[in-house]
Amino acid sequence: MAENLKDCSVPWKMSWDELEALCRRERLYCKQLGVNRTNSNEYDVEFLCDYKKTKEEELYLVKWRGFPECDNTWEPKRNLKCPKLMKQFHRDLEQELRRHKRRCIPKKLDKEVASYLVQKAKLRQSLQRWEAHLNQTRNHPGRIFVLNEVDFEGPPKNFTYINNYKVGQGIVLDEMAVGCECKNCLEEPVNGCCPGASLHRMAYNDRGQVRIRAGQPIYECNSQCSCSLECPNRVVQKGIQFDLCIFKTENGRGWGVRTLQHIKKNTFIMEYVGER
Structure with missing residues (x-):
């Protein structure tokens, strides 16, 4: 029993x-x-x-x-x-x-x-x-704050916070098969580093800010690369670096997200990994 x-x-x-x-x-x-x-x-x-x-x-x-x-x-x-x-x-x-x-x-x-x-x-x-x-x-350095100064609604119902992609049924995310052999991906990219392998330029500058036009693909270094986790071509995979606030909007649009810090233009904030 x-x-x-x-x-x-x-x-x-x-x-x-x-x-x-x-x-x-x-x-x-x-x-x-x-x-x-x-x-x-x-x-x-x-x-x-x-x-x-x-x-x-x-x-x-x-x-x-x-x-x-x-x-x-x-x-x-x-x-x-x-x-x-x-x-x-x-x-x-x-x-x-x-x-x-x-x-x-x-x-x-x-x-x-x-x-x-x-x-x-x-x-x-x-x-x-x-x-x-x-x-x-959370699995990232940036902290999360929650604020509601509008009404008495508590945490959103039917909401689950996730940090990684949740793929659909039958979809498998494979590891990258190849990686770069650079010692300094930004200053001395071997064969253009990972972006160069796809005939594209490096997406970031030395401060991690995007320097390519909107709509162009970004190729970051991966687990097969010789570079370290501190490589300047690893930005998105490091996760949220800033403190963010989930807040109740005053215009009836539900909950929103805003930053609690000054963020410079073209700086990565977060990626969308939601599930529909």
Whole structure:
């Protein structure tokens, strides 16, 4: 009977918070949930839910990491050691107040405003988990960031991040049969190096920028070549070198990608390896 269950799976209908609370309660450690031997008994602020101000002090409603929302508590500002979360909370609060054309922070927040802050915090957590997953999956130096400042939509559904080509059924990608014998492919190309074998010129300059006209083929060195992986004629195969951001567009076109760095003209950014 057991062997018949080998490939079976059962859906786990628990939220991320419930799983984390269960781990802490049962003293189980989970890297993905951030629960380890060191912090399993600590009370960490997960996010801030609400705000109010009395004559004596400022108070924040705290969602504690690993505990359900029914255990949220009001805490004075002096007890909280989470400057980044507090700064993000007030940034979100000011943005929402501006949307309602209000300038000053009230002594007590409306339920609508408080609800917005909670949804914003939960969305940020969801996107941060997806961002961490993408960066664990990547095989290139460039990092990936995720941002949604438009609505409350979380990570795109039915989307799988891949690093390599996924060919169709019946297609086999063969290794290159021949390679160059250059010691310096850019300065002393033997017989024109790999591009020369196909009667084309070298596609890149010494900074890795494309110097041929759009539409012309690019022939890079390969695994059969005598040159090293640092060869200037190996650009695309080195993968993404820049930090990129997946962001939700404001014009209703879904998710887009933009750079977080200045990139010089004709510099390789990334290749399309999607699946249709």
